Amino acid sequence: MSGERGPQRVAVVGGGLAGLAAARRLTELAALAEQELEVLLFEATDRLGGKVGSEWSAAGVLVERGPDSFLARKPALLELIEAVGLTEQLTGSIGPALSSAIYRDGRMRRLPPGMGALVPTDLGAFLRSDLLSLPGRLRALADLWLPPPPGEGDLSLRQLIGPRLGREYLEVVAEPLIAGVHGGRADDMSVAATMPGLLGFLRRDGSLMRGARRQAGQAAPSPRPAFMSLVGGMGSLISALEGHLGPVCQYRQAEVSAVRSRGRQLSVAVGARGTGGGEEWVDAVILATPAEVSARLLREGWPELARPLGEIRHYPLLTITYAYAKGALAEALPGQGWLVPGREGLTLRGATVMTSKWPQRARSDQLVAIRAFLGGPSQTWITDRSDAELEDTVAHEIGKMTGIQEAPLEATVVRIEDGNPAYRLGHLDRLAEIERQLAGVPQLALAGASYRGIGLSDVARSGQEAALRVWNALGWDEDGPATVIG
Numbered sequence: 001m002s003g004e005r006g007p008q009r010v011a012v013v014g015g016g017l018a019g020l021a022a023a024r025r026l027t028e029l030a031a032l033a034e035q036e037l038e039v040l041l042f043e044a045t046d047r048l049g050g051k052v053g054s055e056w057s058a059a060g061v062l063v064e065r066g067p068d069s070f071l072a073r074k075p076a077l078l079e080l081i082e083a084v085g086l087t088e089q090l091t092g093s094i095g096p097a098l099s100s101a102i103y104r105d106g107r108m109r110r111l112p113p114g115m116g117a118l119v120p121t122d123l124g125a126f127l128r129s130d131l132l133s134l135p136g137r138l139r140a141l142a143d144l145w146l147p148p149p150p151g152e153g154d155l156s157l158r159q160l161i162g163p164r165l166g167r168e169y170l171e172v173v174a175e176p177l178i179a180g181v182h183g184g185r186a187d188d189m190s191v192a193a194t195m196p197g198l199l200g201f202l203r204r205d206g207s208l209m210r211g212a213r214r215q216a217g218q219a220a221p222s223p224r225p226a227f228m229s230l231v232g233g234m235g236s237l238i239s240a241l242e243g244h245l246g247p248v249c250q251y252r253q254a255e256v257s258a259v260r261s262r263g264r265q266l267s268v269a270v271g272a273r274g275t276g277g278g279e280e281w282v283d284a285v286i287l288a289t290p291a292e293v294s295a296r297l298l299r300e301g302w303p304e305l306a307r308p309l310g311e312i313r314h315y316p317l318l319t320i321t322y323a324y325a326k327g328a329l330a331e332a333l334p335g336q337g338w339l340v341p342g343r344e345g346l347t348l349r350g351a352t353v354m355t356s357k358w359p360q361r362a363r364s365d366q367l368v369a370i371r372a373f374l375g376g377p378s379q380t381w382i383t384d385r386s387d388a389e390l391e392d393t394v395a396h397e398i399g400k401m402t403g404i405q406e407a408p409l410e411a412t413v414v415r416i417e418d419g420n421p422a423y424r425l426g427h428l429d430r431l432a433e434i435e436r437q438l439a440g441v442p443q444l445a446l447a448g449a450s451y452r453g454i455g456l457s458d459v460a461r462s463g464q465e466a467a468l469r470v471w472n473a474l475g476w477d478e479d480g481p482a483t484v485i486g
């Protein structure tokens, strides 16, 4: 690795979607400005994409490593998909965006219509459903006349939903719906960081349900399905991005162990694998690694910045994609999938019927693919269980819940040690502190799911914003650094 001065150099650490979006935007900015810029991308593993990846299994079902779709309402990912030439591959999910049922007290309960904003908007349908016990449904209606809580501060999911809609609603509906997306617990999940709209409903309408009903009444019909994906799975975005990165020096199996400051330059210490190891001198660094990793990399040089970063936790997640013969189904599966409240005491936390959402994700229409989700802060013990044990336990639970009487043809386990981040109470204060600390180091930027949104569109946007920040810091734009954390 060289230490000589040549063109300006930027290191992007982490080859997940955020890092790839950042690297791509940097080469694009340099090309537009006709400036020479060397972009170095360091990825610890031997593949790009991080949590995003898709592979066909031996039985013929598409196994997604992480995301299987994205929220089409936010523009950044759609724009990226268009830029890498994948627009023709876009496909909408069949049916509603939400899981279709909740498994409670030993039975599947269909989610009534109008549950999109986490609280019911169709009160008649909610009252007629068997989602909660009758006292539980009646208790939820108290939200309509209870006074809003005093103060403007943040609340945990439990502090918000418990007093307004009741404990049963919290445990059977709100917690499983949110745990399916965010990596936190009801007790300490920050509503201001995850669903600020709910706090807005309280402040403006005095009630969650009234606010959600007002919003649903005002929503213009969308020309697209709420969730979209790519025909070949979300992994095809990564393959296409690899081909559209521009002149980026890619180092795989190159784990970065520290970032340090040397005057105006920064140094990136790279592990022994792949690059031969050593230290790279660069003019700017984008850390597109999970916050806990970024904290480790910055601890020596910027301890005050590392502290709040280290408080943003990611918990392990595990998915098992089962392939079943269609003939094994004794009864209809609950549409898109179902959720299982923690209080049921089961291992399975949620399941998606992949072939109901995306029929093209099985090579034969005689196959049914069900993807099971486990993990998060209340199931950290999954790391101590073997794949075989979890495959058997969860297949047995799925059999009990759905009436599938035969064993699956195949099970594919994917373990993600640093699963989705938990935006815990104080998350926004932590981000403000991180921004304060970063203000003095404009040539350093952070990107990725740990900060302002875990969905793919937010993650892509964060990478692009981080690229713009360091581009400005390199002195090619008089406006100075744009955003601090993408």
Ligand SMILES: Cc1cc2nc3c(=O)[nH]c(=O)nc-3n(C[C@H](O)[C@H](O)[C@H](O)COP(=O)(O)OP(=O)(O)OC[C@H]3O[C@@H](n4cnc5c(N)ncnc54)[C@H](O)[C@@H]3O)c2cc1C
Binding pocket: 013, 014, 015, 016, 017, 018, 019, 042, 043, 044, 045, 048, 049, 050, 051, 052, 065, 066, 067, 068, 069, 070, 071, 254, 255, 256, 257, 288, 289, 290, 293, 317, 319, 416, 419, 420, 447, 448, 449, 450, 454, 455, 456, 457, 459
């Ligand atoms: C099971 C699951 C399902 C999901 N489903 C959806 C969904 O349907 N829709 C949606 O929008 N989102 C979904 N998400 C969320 C979304 O996939 C993630 O938020 C997003 O992919 C994170 O991207 P990232 O680039 O921030 O991080 P990552 O993908 O984690 O990338 C970080 C990269 O940094 C590398 N790295 C780490 N340490 C180092 C180091 N020291 N040196 C060099 N490289 C390093 C890692 O190997 C990795 O490649 C899901 C996530 C999971 C886990």
